Amino acid sequence: MKNLSVFIIIITLLFSSCGNKKKQEVAETNKELSELSIYNLPSVWTSQNNKETELKDLRGDVLVMVMIYTSCQVACPRLVADMRDIESKLPNEKKQNVKFVLVSIDPETDTPERLKEFAIENEMDSDQWLFLRGSESDTREFAAVLAVNYKKISPMDFSHSNIISVFNQEGELVHQKEGLGVNNGETIQAIIDLAK
């Protein structure tokens, strides 16, 4: 009988260690979400305040989003400046319904601590600003949703598209602007039109 229990244990171990893991079907909640909403994405992110965040937690606010990495020397400081410029040009009464979200494409380097430092250095530490990092595959997927392309070109450097995206309160993409230091008038107008 001892052998029988050994047999059972071994079989259990073998099967549980089997590489062919099937993912559980994720329960489809929030039926009322628009099909195009980014709040359909199940990914979980960590903020600069080390708080776990799902995108759908942001539902209800207008989102202005950009993908960056903090060790970036060339384009990101200008993208960040563009974000701050947009923020500064919004009327105060609109701002409270708008969140500025910066998603890292270098989650390995951009720890929550690092993102926090970056936020403080760049005076982007109020509640308005949200920095997010996620897993490599969730980041790749999120970039695919935003049509942002990026590639690691050295241990410290990435090439990436410079795109600022605006989402409405339901997480639908409403406006995108590509390029650095471009006229942000349209982007600001899109945000003002959305923010109540």
Next chain:
Amino acid sequence: MNSFYGKIVTTWLCLIIPLTTLAQQKNMVLVKGGEFIPLYGVDSATVKVNSFFMDVYPVTNAEYQQFVIDHPKWRKSKVLKLYADASYLANWENDTTFSKDFLPDAPITSVSWFAAKSYCEYQGKRLPTVDEWEYAAMADAVSPDARKKEDYNKYILSWYETSNTIKNPIGSTFKNYWGIYDLHGAAWEWTLDFNSVLISGESRKDVDKDSDLFCGSAAVGASDLMNYAAFMRYAFRGSIKAQYSIKNLGFRCIQDVNTNQ
């Protein structure tokens, strides 16, 4: 009694251990890792690719049909618009039946990146990266890197000019060095990080202009057939979006050799 169970244990162990330790599935072959210089490498340097198992054939219409039967959220009437554009499974008769014009064992196409990625994940696999795909696909029938051979390049380029190869059954092309079919000559294939190809809006440029779309250095350097064929693939990858479902674009899956799971 004891010896009876002992025998069963031994038999099971002999049967199961070789299968589980490799974690390799049916119809996959080993691609032994190595280094190579892809067309658009990391600063044109050598790229290291780890060993992986790759599907011998692209995913077929029949296999994908089973997938949507098992996972209704990927049926054409159910799929979220976030995950697939209107061309998704465009030629299917209905949610669970592919077009009569296509063979069950021809490659599935008109699927988005999200759908392809999800399919592989449900199999316990994943999509290959651009580097992994290019690495496996630079083999001809006899050598792991045939990129400098004229025949190999002519074959690929003549395929790029041939239409409707997606109607051929899988395995209609040559078996490559690793034992893989149809990387060239059937359907184009999704890669996990297709959106790592930057042909516009790159960080070193201040402004994205269409005139810079095919950045000069790459095009001018593409001086031979080898680079021309690869350049077509990279340009294609750089021009598509994850929601797109394109009629000559399918996929296959791979699996890491040392899944530490």
